[in-house]
Amino acid sequence: MSSRNVPASVVAFCGKATAFAFFHCEGVADILLRLWAPTQETIRRALAEHPLRKNVDLKDSSDSIATLFPSALRGLAFKSTRLTIRYLRSRPQLPLVAARIPWHGPWVGRWAGRDTDLLFGFVKCYYHLLDKFLPSDASPEETLCAPGYLLIQAQILTVLDSVIKGGSGQTPLDPLFAPSLHYDELLGEADATASVLPFPPAVTNRSLAEHRLISLLRDSLSGSALGVGRARELFAESFERLLKATARRTSLFNHSACFALCDLMEEALAILVRYESSAASSAPSLDWSFWLQVCRQMMESQNTMTEIRMYAFLYSLWNTVTAEENRKRQICLEWLLDEKYFQEQFNHWCPMVRAYYMRLLCWRLGQPSETRSELDIRIMRTLALRLYRVWEGFLSLQADTLVKGGPRISTAPCSPAPCRRLLIVRSDSQPSPGGMFLTFDSILSPSSPTVATAYERHGSISPIIKAEESQESRIIPSVGKKSWSLLKNIMPFAVSTLETYRSTDKQQGMEKAKTADSAVQTKLHGPRSSKNSTGGHDTAFRVHSFKFSLEWIDGEKSLFGKERQLYQPRLPYSTSDDLFPHDATEYGPGSPEPVGVITNQGKYAGRALAEWDLLVDEYRDFSMRRLAQGVPRATLVETPTLGVETFRRTG
Numbered sequence: 001m002s003s004r005n006v007p008a009s010v011v012a013f014c015g016k017a018t019a020f021a022f023f024h025c026e027g028v029a030d031i032l033l034r035l036w037a038p039t040q041e042t043i044r045r046a047l048a049e050h051p052l053r054k055n056v057d058l059k060d061s062s063d064s065i066a067t068l069f070p071s072a073l074r075g076l077a078f079k080s081t082r083l084t085i086r087y088l089r090s091r092p093q094l095p096l097v098a099a100r101i102p103w104h105g106p107w108v109g110r111w112a113g114r115d116t117d118l119l120f121g122f123v124k125c126y127y128h129l130l131d132k133f134l135p136s137d138a139s140p141e142e143t144l145c146a147p148g149y150l151l152i153q154a155q156i157l158t159v160l161d162s163v164i165k166g167g168s169g170q171t172p173l174d175p176l177f178a179p180s181l182h183y184d185e186l187l188g189e190a191d192a193t194a195s196v197l198p199f200p201p202a203v204t205n206r207s208l209a210e211h212r213l214i215s216l217l218r219d220s221l222s223g224s225a226l227g228v229g230r231a232r233e234l235f236a237e238s239f240e241r242l243l244k245a246t247a248r249r250t251s252l253f254n255h256s257a258c259f260a261l262c263d264l265m266e267e268a269l270a271i272l273v274r275y276e277s278s279a280a281s282s283a284p285s286l287d288w289s290f291w292l293q294v295c296r297q298m299m300e301s302q303n304t305m306t307e308i309r310m311y312a313f314l315y316s317l318w319n320t321v322t323a324e325e326n327r328k329r330q331i332c333l334e335w336l337l338d339e340k341y342f343q344e345q346f347n348h349w350c351p352m353v354r355a356y357y358m359r360l361l362c363w364r365l366g367q368p369s370e371t372r373s374e375l376d377i378r379i380m381r382t383l384a385l386r387l388y389r390v391w392e393g394f395l396s397l398q399a400d401t402l403v404k405g406g407p408r409i410s411t412a413p414c415s416p417a418p419c420r421r422l423l424i425v426r427s428d429s430q431p432s433p434g435g436m437f438l439t440f441d442s443i444l445s446p447s448s449p450t451v452a453t454a455y456e457r458h459g460s461i462s463p464i465i466k467a468e469e470s471q472e473s474r475i476i477p478s479v480g481k482k483s484w485s486l487l488k489n490i491m492p493f494a495v496s497t498l499e500t501y502r503s504t505d506k507q508q509g510m511e512k513a514k515t516a517d518s519a520v521q522t523k524l525h526g527p528r529s530s531k532n533s534t535g536g537h538d539t540a541f542r543v544h545s546f547k548f549s550l551e552w553i554d555g556e557k558s559l560f561g562k563e564r565q566l567y568q569p570r571l572p573y574s575t576s577d578d579l580f581p582h583d584a585t586e587y588g589p590g591s592p593e594p595v596g597v598i599t600n601q602g603k604y605a606g607r608a609l610a611e612w613d614l615l616v617d618e619y620r621d622f623s624m625r626r627l628a629q630g631v632p633r634a635t636l637v638e639t640p641t642l643g644v645e646t647f648r649r650t651g
Contacts, residue, residue: 006116015121022122022148023129026072029148030092031103033076035111038154040085045249046153047081049241050144062145069133069147076147084151113159113212120216126152127220131231143234153238159213160246164260208263217268221275236275240286243268247294255303262298262313265291273320288327296335304350308644311356315642318364325375332365332379342386346612347604351414354608355422358615359548359642366572368635380571387569387612394566394605411606413614415560420550424622424640428545541630546622546640564610572619573634 021028059079066077078084113119126148134146144150208214220235243264250257272286298310314321314331322328335341345357365379398409415421553560626637 011116016125019125027094027098042154045245061141065142073147078145127231157242214267255305258306262309337382352416355416362572368573397602409606413610422548423551425549427547548642
């Protein structure tokens with residue numbers, strides 16, 4: 001393991017061999033644990049996350065559980081933090097054979113979790129062997145006292161902390177690759193050449209989904225990597241505890257750490273939820289109250305990058321975090337649609353934050369469902385009330401400025417970034433290459449329907465599509481009668497330039513709006529009602545992947561920066577007009593004034609309402625396009641993914 005390049009198969013074998021030597025070879029565990037050099041603070045943090053009774057004495061549990069393990073490990077059973085630290089600081093007494101092994105060398109960094117999968121292969125095999133010695137009815141105290149268990153948790157916690165500290169990508173481990181100068185300073189001189197630029201290794205450019213720790217979690221909880229015993233359950237429980245310990249240590253005002261924590265949560269929580277939903281899982285549910293509290297605290301950081309990343313996190317894992325009605329009620333009604341929070345975020349000063357928050361409301365909260373429950377109706381009604389409150393506040397502030405002779409509130413929508421806007425584009429137009437070489441034919445070949453696309457991971461109709469895989473022969477082309485070329489598939493959807501609300505008279509504009517809404521709803525609901533009335537099955541169709549991409553726009557043809565005539569805001573998907581209140585009394589007692597909350601940020605209400613109007617047009621235009629291209633009904637229209645990789649600055 002001290003060689004520079006080691007095959008992956010050799011690393012996997014070394015991890016397993018190290019785990020077996022840890023259990024059965026005298027003195028090996030003593031030196032391996034000391035090579036990590038865990039700190040007392042890290043051990044206490046890992047210990048604090050375990051569900052232990054206060055002032056519990058672990059001596060009896062430690063003595064009883066140590067007898068079940070090999071003699072080489074019995075002295076490593078945990079009793080207290082003080083005794084463990086004293087043990088680590090003492091000099092080990094190694095056998096003669098083990099004393100001749102050169103323990104200190106280049107491989108120590110890899111043993112600590114760097115460069116290779118040695119540590120993670122060892123951890124996987126350790127849990128597999130732990131399950132063989134640990135009784136099935138072991139208490140949490142006995143599990144904690146298992147030899148080496150807490151120290152291994154402390155080392156994994158150290159790796160998690162390094163991930164948060166170094167960002168979502170893996171940090172450079174060699175000082176040679178640590179940048180000492182700014183990029184502009186290197187290119188400032190005329191004689192600067194590309195040869196002097198310190199290029200980082202390829203591992204630093206990997207996303208967190210490819211991190212070895214996430215791969216360990218995915219491999220351990222998927223399939224039969226850890227067997228059929230309690231090993232998978234123990235690993236899932238311990239990993240969530242360590243993830244909580246990492247979140248507690250993350251600074252609220254360190255946006256890079258919060259960004260990395262969101263990346264880590266997005267990958268890890270999805271894997272843990274998938275494991276819990278499996279039939280063989282008997283592990284307790286995740287501590288969602290803690291994670292929701294983490295999300296709400298991040299939104300109080302007053303950092304736009306943290307807020308945008310949190311909205312992208314909720315958007316990506318929406319179907320996961322809102323799987324239970326009680327949790328959905330807390331997220332929607334008690335947080336996102338809270339009156340004060342809604343006014344602050346909908347009228348936020350940053351156009352990018354407004355864009356992400358509105359897309360979360362439009363594409364997640366306002367998305368149609370097969371069976372709309374009472375909670376869904378209540379959420380839609382609350383969303384309509386919040387929009388109406390902003391609308392009434394805007395009218396009141398505009399009338400007040402006209403009376404006092406002040407400047408009018410701007411109704412020109414802002415682009416999320418200068419000369420750029422979020423457009424819905426195809427993300428599966430070019431399939432990823434299966435090997436090292438890519439031929440032109442592979443680009444033109446259609447994507448396989450069995451490949452898990454980004455929409456199938458984040459969408460809500462994957463079970464329906466899987467049920468219709470037997471009808472692949474009936475797949476309708478995803479384009480209409482015309483045959484689109486490869487370049488047309490890459491081009492983004494253009495936003496509809498039809499402006500329904502161009503009228504000088506408000507009543508006439510409202511009548512046109514109702515007529516347009518009824519036409520859209522007839523288009524959206526027509527296929528569903530016809531299918532239900534005939535009792536037939538939905539026609540099979542090809543599912544595509546879409547995403548929101550920050551694209552450059554032409555300033556002359558753009559709708560941004562131009563004043564718009566505003567009317568009462570609309571819901572993205574609504575079949576009845578009674579969701580909107582008819583007067584302010586429907587808000588209930590304690591809210592007689594429509595302005596109240598939005599006084600401080602009322603100057604952005606006109607821009608926010610104009611941006612919401614464009615977003616609803618984009619939503620309906622996209623739905624009608626997909627219905628015209630063969631999607632049976634509106635509830636099966638794909639949901640574009642939303643990320644922040646396109647504009648996030650590195651470093």
